[in-house]
Amino acid sequence: MTQKVAVLGTGKIGEALLSGMIRAGWAPADLLVTARRPERAEELRARHGVTPVTNAEAAKTADTLILTVKPQDMGTLLDELAPHVPADRLVISGAAGVPTDFFEERLTPGTPVVRVMTNTPALVDEAMSVISAGTHATAEHLAHAEEIFGAVGKTLRVPESQQDACTALSGSGPAYFFYLVEAMTDAGILLGLPRDKAHDLIVQSAIGAATMLRDSGEHPVKLRENVTSPAGTTISAIRELENHGVRAALIAALEAARDRSRELASGNNG
């Protein structure tokens, strides 16, 4: 029997996942989407050939429900969904912070829930998706979640207690690299380069460095040492990074992201 998958609250992450599933071979006819605004639903139908439905219809029809609304909207969505979700549905949450017991307390007792933290490189099939089982999720449910999120990149199983830390590292991670590229491009402007050339130099350096990190098997320290010549240019730059506490700032930044993920769990919508 064909398995139907519904993405509920199809915004940036929901659409990235959906498009990746279609690229990986899922039939659009087996994919349902929900959106808050009718024009958004029509946009998704036109772009991907998927079927817009209501949240209640999705719950009744699809075998797997992937909830990709903002954490702050999850309670309202669950209030609407709960009466319509039979306990044999697999519910996958893509929201930051929200623990599986939040869903288990609101859904039919025994409903399997899987929590996933993916990231925006899903758009280019280079996502990092971190997957944890709730109380009633079996190995089969985890494998199904891996199959879905494997369509857009790598997957890793972790205990749910590590999800907030993973959210800080890989969920938010792409933003830190974009921020660095933005700052390094500004430095290029300061040094007199045109913005477009500075951008290209930094982006290609980032791609080269990322490829070496992934493929060389070398530790990042060794890769950096290979660039850092005695009395050369790189060590002059590294000294400034250390003087300005960039390493400490990164550690503090990721700790703050982890803490914010925990706060989202406790319903602090600040």
Ligand SMILES: NC(=O)C1=CN([C@@H]2O[C@H](COP(=O)(O)OP(=O)(O)OC[C@H]3O[C@@H](n4cnc5c(N)ncnc54)[C@H](OP(=O)(O)O)[C@@H]3O)[C@@H](O)[C@H]2O)C=CC1
């Ligand atoms: N952005 C990122 O990098 C990452 C985000 N996440 C998580 O993914 C989730 C989605 O984030 P993102 O895609 O950025 O957010 P978006 O705001 O782009 O997507 C959420 C979508 O849900 C819709 N929505 C809200 N409530 C309902 C409802 N009751 N029924 C149907 N649709 C609804 C919103 O509609 P409307 O357009 O009208 O607001 C919006 O389109 C969040 O929980 C976030 O924590 C996880 C990893 C990375």
Ligand SMILES: O=C(O)[C@@H]1CCC=N1
């Ligand atoms: O900033 C956020 O809350 C979301 C979750 C991870 C990335 N973006």
